[in-house]
Amino acid sequence: MLIRQIIVTLVIALGVLCDTADNKIEECILPEDLVNEIASYAPTVQKIINTSINGSFKGITYNELAYFVDKFGNRISGSQNLEDAIDFMIKKSSASGLDNVHGEEVKVPHWIRGSESATMIEPRTKSLTLLGLGNSVGTPPEGILAEVLVVKSFDELNAKAGQAKGKIVVYNQDYISYGQSVAYRGQGATAAAKVGGVASLIRSITPFSLNTPHTGMQSYKDNVTKIPTACITVEDAHLLQRLQDEGYTIKILLKMEAQTLPDVTSRNVVAEIEGSKQPEKVVIVSGHIDSWDVGDGAMDDGGGVFISWGALALLKNLNLKPKRTIRSVFWTAEEFGYVGAFGYAQQHQNETDNFVFLMESDIGTFNPVGLEYAGGATGYCIVQEIAKLLAPINATKTRQSPSVGSDIEIWTGNGIPGASLDTENDKYFWYHHTPADTLDAEDSVSLDKNTALWASVAYVIADLSIDFPRDSLKTKH
């Protein structure tokens, strides 16, 4: 214990030297012993990879994911589908021989969509493809029939605030990136209500569309009227913009039955491979088990759940028991704002010091390229060494972010190191939160590689002679 602490301190001290002013690592100076120790896992990692890619686990992640999404379909927070899927994953994890399998209760939102439609009435009749946004209120049963004001930005809305009263505000914001454009989904209704809008529609947040609607969360601000809000397709947003620019008066009849019912009890699913030496120290691998209520939630985040389940099942199958515990968590109600993860953080706050490293896959399980890392400079040096072990699947790339993951951001955004799966996910936002989030977005070979990567990284970090260092980037700037 003492020797390990000394090594850790030394490692951290050396690690600081590696961190340049602009936060780019130019050189890693890790103790040679540690580098050699990490390299010594190569045969084990090769065995994990072989088993997943060409051995007894080949195709299992995809096939199990397929069986799961075919059986349950989508799994929105509050739904019986989600709870059935949670029961299934608890049984499946037990059947895979994992340790301490159980659900941990947490209250989650219960928003239901109901039927919904948007029909352009003027200047001509056209049925618009739409999806209500999460948490939206509904319209009166007869709907809301109103003139439309199309704006490209919040700035334009504010400049035209005088024209918005009584109108349906349509945001035709450009797609810059998901992170930048999603503000229109999250806050569009509130901004429209503030200037007197009676409903708001956003252009779906995506770089590519085949008339594809993309739902997602939105939040009302306190003390602002809650108005119904939905997404329309990129194509229809463009159409409405052009019609407005051509001088037409546009009217839309919006009908939404959406409503929020009382919270219900859901569960985060937990399963472990208990550590042989320090079982109280935990490496977490995770994905979220809930999805939106469209498509089948195969990509978001069935893939993340099944490579996390697959990683533990594979290690168990190979009888690889690391020094520390590897815990898989399938978070519930991620889509409504990390609800399951926040509950977990609260319930496990006394355990936080033992969270050695957190991993989440929630940005696609396409062909892997490596890891996106959040944490300190020395840790990054270690991650780079571990990534070298992934050369057999050509997934050795690493990059850094201030925080990673969705659910695990609660921890990685607060100085606890972790990593996201990094894949060739340039089409992720084509499918995200749409009816096209089905098994067709997934690929068996990629899933095998991701399961291998997930198992390898978790195993090495859980088994190292030292705790993964917590020298936070945040403390150095």
Add this chain to the structure above:
Amino acid sequence: MLIRQIIVTLVIALGVLCDTADNKIEECILPEDLVNEIASYAPTVQKIINTSINGSFKGITYNELAYFVDKFGNRISGSQNLEDAIDFMIKKSSASGLDNVHGEEVKVPHWIRGSESATMIEPRTKSLTLLGLGNSVGTPPEGILAEVLVVKSFDELNAKAGQAKGKIVVYNQDYISYGQSVAYRGQGATAAAKVGGVASLIRSITPFSLNTPHTGMQSYKDNVTKIPTACITVEDAHLLQRLQDEGYTIKILLKMEAQTLPDVTSRNVVAEIEGSKQPEKVVIVSGHIDSWDVGDGAMDDGGGVFISWGALALLKNLNLKPKRTIRSVFWTAEEFGYVGAFGYAQQHQNETDNFVFLMESDIGTFNPVGLEYAGGATGYCIVQEIAKLLAPINATKTRQSPSVGSDIEIWTGNGIPGASLDTENDKYFWYHHTPADTLDAEDSVSLDKNTALWASVAYVIADLSIDFPRDSLKTKH
């Protein structure tokens, strides 16, 4: 007249020499005078291109197409929308100063979709995205609730004929190419009815899907029960296949209000630039003005109509009057089997000898690469020389097919030479017959280039000293 005939004969004789056994042209031996004559059009073509790409016509094709699709939306055969759009194009062609603008009446089908839905009832409830196929009958008002039989091919259906009785047959055929896979759309219902199926669903004919349904024509065979038929998405066809393979019993409730009303009168729209020397000889440029009843028909075939209108309007604007007549035709009811074109062929059968060359754009107006040609070997040599003039827009490629076009195949499939617009259309079938066929599939710069290409090729062929030769490939094999 006589001198021209001699030249034509000579050209044809020389052309034959160019045609090798495997139908590939190795060398073109055209009279030097003719080659020089074609090359002499370079300044004129450059002027057409400059005007369309950077001059007074820049952006006009796109803007006019946008105005058109925004105003009318989709335009299915039999609809008032289509007739309003036809009226509009007649007025627009007149306003552009074109000659002999008029509509020519033809009887067209009047099929209407009505509301429609397909809900998987077992093994779990899922609403399937579908679009009824053209000419389909409807279901009884209460729908058809039946077990499903999924097959990958007609062969598999026949092998399992004993299991099909009373079932909804789902075709999960692979996408090989549009031409090869479309047989399942065209004949799937009849094949299913023959073995006792009560309805049929096909996997949409596309190489890529975001849960995108692709409608289209289908035909019932005489003396076979007409059963309701629709397309579902690639994703849902895959789902049904997997569920069947996993051993589930699948039941679907199909409701379709589709019905065929009596034929109505529509019109092919005709406009000309009358030839200065031989006005009776005609070069046709064309696209079809009808569309399916989903999306806005911007790509299929608004683009084809508007580059054909644009080509004539541009030539008129430049005061370029060729020796022969250039005629634009906007065919009606193409989607129901070239109905407008067949009517036109019958009404103009006495004029066929004067059809010098026919052009149609109905496979997308993406960035142009050149021309796809049907006709004789000498003609191909001439087309290759003309294509060289298109170097300023990098659209000099040519290739041959036994017939080209959709509507004009009536003629090009029967020895009358013609060409299709050839573009970078690898995504054409992503949008084809879907709600995503909107203006977003079109691009202003590409449309400018296509208008220039269309105008240039039509003008040169209409103005050459010789009639375009009719040495048909068909007569040589």
